[in-house]
Amino acid sequence: MQLRLHKFWALSLLVAFVSSCAPSNEKPNILWITIEDTSPHFIGCYGNEDAKTPVIDQLASEGVRFTNAFSTGTVCSPSRTAIITGVKTYKTGTGNHRSAIAVPEYMKGYPYYLQQQGYYTSNNKKTDYNVGDEKAYTAEAWHECADTAGWWNKAEGQPFFAVFNFMDSHQSRTMTHTYAWYKKQVLTKLPEEERIAENDFDMPPFYNDTPKMRKQFARVYNSLKLTDNKVGALLQRLEADGLKDNTIIFFYADHGEGIPRGKTNGINLGYRVPFIAWFPEKFKHLSPWGTGGVVTDELVSFEDLAPTVISLAGREIPKHMTGRTMMGRKPSKEAEHLVLSSDRADNGIDMVRTVTNGKYVYSRNFMPYLPEVRYIRYMEISDIKQQMRRDYEQNKLNDVQKKLFEARAHEYLYNIEDDEWELNNLVNDAAHQELLSDMRQLLKKEMLESRDILLMPEYELELLADSIPPYEYRLGADYAIDEILESAWLAGDRTDDALVKQINNLSHANQIVRYWAAVGLCSQSDDVLKRYEEEIKQAMSDDYAPVAITTAAIAYNQFADENAEALIKDYCMHSDNNLALMAIHYLMYVDNKMPFVDTVKASRELEGRDYNPKAAAVDFLGSLGLMPNNPSYRQ
Incomplete structure (x- = not known):
């Protein structure tokens, strides 16, 4: 009997021990x-x-x-x-x-x-x-x-x-809404001893370190404290x-x-x-x-x-x-690496694809004619963005700070372990050429294998989604991803070889290939575009609207073409919100905006306008000093 009890307790202890060590099947x-x-x-x-x-x-x-x-x-x-x-x-x-x-x-x-x-x-x-x-x-x-x-x-x-x-x-707390709104929503909800003062932190070096900028940037720290x-x-x-x-x-x-x-x-x-x-x-x-x-x-x-x-x-x-x-x-x-993406934000059209291995970040800008701080209405209403634009216009920024408002390089390569704020682009650094090549190929491979459907302009994407989910369409033979990506990959490449391919692609059978040829030409220099004035003007009559709008923007800006001006005005008034946004978006980056003021005003008031073309219209007018930049003018 005593032996049986010993065995019983030994077995009980063993079960208890095993139970304590074994992973539980309980759901967390x-x-x-x-x-x-x-x-x-x-x-x-x-x-x-x-x-x-x-x-x-x-x-x-x-x-x-x-x-x-x-x-x-x-x-x-x-x-x-x-x-x-x-x-x-x-x-x-x-x-x-x-x-x-x-x-x-x-x-x-x-x-x-x-x-x-x-x-x-x-x-x-x-x-x-x-x-x-x-x-x-x-x-x-x-x-x-x-x-x-x-x-x-x-x-x-x-x-x-x-x-x-x-x-x-x-x-909304850290920059876009008014300082008074931020005080009410954030600062007054923090005890004084928990607040971060305007001189209690280091400013990122891509910002002008002034009292006005510090007042705005302190919002980041206090919002995070709350x-x-x-x-x-x-x-x-x-x-x-x-x-x-x-x-x-x-x-x-x-x-x-x-x-x-x-x-x-x-x-x-x-x-x-x-x-x-x-x-x-x-x-x-x-x-x-x-x-x-x-x-x-x-x-x-x-x-x-x-x-x-x-x-x-x-x-x-x-x-x-x-x-x-x-x-x-x-x-x-x-x-071993990740592929990331950044596309349109509100009225700010863009397309960036990125590869990172944790130490390095490689980004390819498919619309490099756009600056890093492009026009986006929700950001333009902020005091900090307005202050940055004033400092830029008054030549108060150093070279690093000015770059935020100028056309981007079409490729970035940053060592984010050594360069926390991404100030030193290593694309032209001789010691990093092998890595640069590897990351380029990783990105291109992923875009091809995943059949990146966002190479389509949003206008086309929405038409497509009415009949088939783009996720499924991209897997079919009708989506010519190889030809489309080859055309898009040329964007920002300013070599003569790339330029000739872009001009030839303006007459390609595939409309998306033609679209990316036109987008790529937006980043070519003024002098080389003049050599192809006839081809660009011919492309304005393309029956695919995104091609016509894009080449019209180039023809207007480069050649002051009256037909291009009229075409852009027509598309600003187009009932399709994506096409209207595209037209107004390009106007943000032309030299002479004044002929379009009345048209953009009228476009903003059209019935059926959604937020994005309305916001782009206000950015356009605001850039000319024709509309206040404050939260009540978001649309």
Whole structure:
């Protein structure tokens, strides 16, 4: 009998020991804390000693801090669309800010798959998804999507996936809205001892270091301090509800800092985000890095988030999601590089594609005639942007600061370990030519293999989406990606060989090839364009509107052509918002704007105008001093 008791207790101890060591099958709660418009450059745990972010810093000291996490877009709706679909926007066609592009029916928002695993899914509350019928898409993904949503509405014992989005570091606080509005929304909500004064930080060197600029830039630090306070309050509620010990926490920003040259701009400052993962004791085995202040330089992209949480919930990952599973029982192999993208933001048309390995960032600007701080109405209303433009016009900026307002190089290569603020472009550096070539080829390979559908002008993309999701169309033979990319790849190349190819491509059978030939010519020098005046004028009669508009803009600016002027005026008044935006967009960068003033005014007032051409119209008029630059004139 005594022997049997000994065996019983020994067996019980063994079972208890094995149970304590074995991974639990219990599903973890998952809390996502998303903040707005923030680069790691301005967070304490990422090395900024001037920042006051103790809550975020503590989360990092107890969890895992990622130094190489990147948004797949540089403005909110593309980045959030990549997150919700788990697919990069240059595959789905959803990269243009606040568009509405159909995705395939089977491409559900990732919380839908968590619901199938028994999770209660809540979003508090921002969506901003660039998908057709966003309302229905959102309803299918979330049990609850509102400013009252949270884990507190789940059933007893039900695992939850909860997202909380804090707006306090949004660009509206840090730059675009008036200083009085910022004081009310941010500064007065901070005790005096928590405020960051205007001389208590280092200014980024691409800004003029003046008292007026410092007054505006202090908004970044104070907005982040208020954000940190609110994150702390949320974590206290989680703990008070007795749920922290069962919850994995993710903290990250939706893209880079909401300041001129950051957000909307396809460089590291636009893409890189703070990213922290925190694991409770019982789920530490799901972290391949360990915990307790671990720092990893592993590359993370937003397309990795959906497959990661679906895997944590115990479900098979849908085939259309090709991102990595970062953690869990079967983490994927680490990525060697990432490909990122930046496209239209509000009325600011653009296209940038980027490759990074964490140490270097290579960006290709497909519209290099545009400056880094191009005209975007939502940014033009800000005091800081207006001050920068005044300083530029009054020749108060140094060479680094002036570059923000001048045409870009068509390629950037930055060593972001040694050059935090991306001031030294290494494209022409002899020691980096092999790396430059490798990154070029990586980018081109990815654009071809993914069949980057955003090479289509937005006008064409929306026409296409009426009949077939661009994600699916791009896979068919009708999408001539090889020829299209070859034409687009010439943009910014000022060699004679590239110029001749662009001129020849103006008569190519494929209209998208012709479009990119025209866009490429926008970056050619004035003297060489004059040699091809006849070919450019002939292209103005192209039956594909984006080609006609683009070549008309060149012909007007270079040759003062009256037919070109009339054609641009016609398209400014066009009922299609994308074509009207394109026409007004080009006018922002011509030398003589005055003949178009009355037309642009009339275009803005047309019935059916959406935000983007109206915003472009106000930027055009504002640049001529014909309309105040303040929040009441956003449209």
